[in-house]
Amino acid sequence: MSERLTSSNNDTAGDTGAGCRLSPWARGVSPSPTLAVDARAKALAAAGKDVCGFGAGEPDFDTPQFIKDAAAKALADGRTKYTPTPGILPLRKALADAYNALGFAIEPSQVVVSPGGKMSCYLAILATVGPGDEVLIPAPYWVSYPEMVKLAGATPKFLPTDDKGGFKITPAQLRAAVTPRTRLLILNSPSNPTGAVYSGAELRALVEAAAAAGLFILSDEIYEHLLYDDVAPTHPALLARDAAERVITVSGFAKTYAMTGWRVGTLVASKPVAAAVADLQSQTTSNVTTFAQYGALAVFERPDLARAALDAMLERFNKRRMRLYNALNNIAGVTCFRSQGAFYLFPNISSFGIPSAEFCARLLDEELVAAVPGSAFGAEGYLRLSYATSDAVLDKGVRRLEAFCNRLPRK
Ligand SMILES: Cc1ncc(COP(=O)(O)O)c(C=O)c1O
Structure with a gap:
């Protein structure tokens, strides 16, 4: 009997039969x-x-017709081949222009388009943390963050919040949770699951505390356009000291334009982080479906619609x-x-x-x-x-x- 078979005789977790066994990642993920x-x-x-x-x-509405038309036209025009891994240049350029209009100062090379904001988050985590590292996650949290952190070999560390505190962490809470192993803070405003939105002043204080601790910040802004009560959008990347190096901004088209099935997520980061994310993507999913990218581009070509x-x-x-x-x-x-x-x-x-x-x-x-x-x-x-x-x-x-x-x- 082979070494592999005998060594697993006391532990059948993840056994798939014929002496084969699932990986620790597959066994560990929920x-x-x-x-x-x-x-x-x-x-x-x-x-x-x-x-x-x-x-x-996901929104219960259908994707707007002009976006569908743009994707259908791209398909009819034969846009059916690979694109550059981080996305077609017109889309990355349009995204860079849109972010720059808000006050960012980025080039299209700092934008990576991925198969969904979920993948953008995962690649951001894979690019910034590894075994032995700790990642701070305010709770309640989007269910995928802890699992993604574990898949990267790192350890999630939760910062609890409650309704009385508006489901917001404080800078003091953040500072108390930092250890020499902490590498990354995940922020998600507006939040899934609570719908809580940090004010600009609250975010600035958090971003300063994270900067003082030398952390990367993953700012998941997938719900950035779904705001009520005249709340203004805020972007940690515009608030941080060394923002360009520190903050990775994730968003996408899924929630804003009812495009959950299209799988188009976006990420903006410093040049080295964006390049690392693109490299990771090049060895895993490659580009987002080509005609879906052209559908997403229509959002910038027809801002009125x-x-x-x-x-x-x-x-x-x-x-x-x-x-x-x-x-x-x-x-x-x-x-x-x-x-x-x-x-x-x-x-x-x-x-x-x-x-x-x-x-x-x-x-x-x-x-x-x-x-x-x-x-x-x-x-x-x-x-x-x-x-x-x-x-x-x-x-x-x-x-x-x-x-x-x-x-x-x-x-
Ligand atoms: C907080 C948060 N981030 C990211 C995503 C990922 O969105 P998608 O991969 O559909 O673009 C979701 C989807 O539910 C979410 O709730």
């Missing part, structure tokens, strides 16, 4: 709980159940946000933080005294309402509700949630 909730809700709906889905992480599409979506989202926010705060035992961005609310359900995973499992079984437990985001005692769903589903879902809560004993 599947996305948000995608799992969405898949379960869709499966129930496909089986004819009247499910109210609050699990979605892009703005109109975004404004129409924002108006709908904002109405739903307030409708859901008010309805949640009217349920006895539930209190809800007022989000100012993205399309999520993160109500506090701790008064019922049961774990959020149990709360959500029972809510789906008993009332056919799909929500994601706060525990999935590293914050017990909350739920994440996405209002990227129709008004009818929203109203019906809230009525069912209220009926469910009214049946539960309170602490």
Whole structure:
């Protein structure tokens, strides 16, 4: 018997049969709980159940027609071959121009277009941390950050926040968590799952604390255009000392233009970091689908149509946000933080005294309402509700949630 077979005889975790075994990375990674909730809700709906889905992480609108037309034209024109790994030059140039109009000072070579903002985040992490390094992640967090950090061999270190503190970390909290091994801070404003948005002053203080500790900052701004209550957008890359070297700005087209299935994410960084990200991409996914890049380019070629599409979506989202926010705060035992961005609310359900995973499992079984437990985001005692769903589903879902809560004993 080979050495490989005998050495694994006490441990069958990850065994795929025939003496073959999954890697430590595959054994260590957790599947996305948000995608799992969405898949379960869709499966129930496909089986004819009247499910109210609050699990979605994507706009329920279609991609604007002018973007689809641009991609269809690119396809018809034969744009079907590889492009440069970091993306077609017109798109990188348009992105650089858009960032420079905000006050950045970048060249197209500092822009990398990747298959989704998720990949942009992962490549940013792979480019900046490795085994033995620590990464600071404010909690509640987007479910993929800790897994990506672990896949890079580094260790996630969480900075807890709560609704009373507006789901925001403080500079003192950041400073206290830094060790000689800390390399990277991840910021996500507007936040998934809470919808919290840092003010410019709050971000500046955090960025200064991170700069003093010599950290890279991954600023995930995928929800940057989904803002309410007249909140102004803020970009850590414009606030940092040595910003150009320190901050990696990630965004994309998925949430802003209802293009989640297109897989077009963007990253802006210093030249060495952008080059490292492009090299990593060149050995993994190569470029984003060519005609999808031309579809994304249409956003810059027709800014009038892009703005109109975004404004129409924002108006709908904002109405739903307030409708859901008010309805949640009217349920006895539930209190809800007022989000100012993205399309999520993160109500506090701790008064019922049961774990959020149990709360959500029972809510789906008993009332056919799909929500994601706060525990999935590293914050017990909350739920994440996405209002990227129709008004009818929203109203019906809230009525069912209220009926469910009214049946539960309170602490
Ligand atoms: C906080 C955050 N970052 C990044 C992404 C990735 O977006 P995509 O890969 O669809 O561009 C998501 C998607 O859910 C997200 O919520």
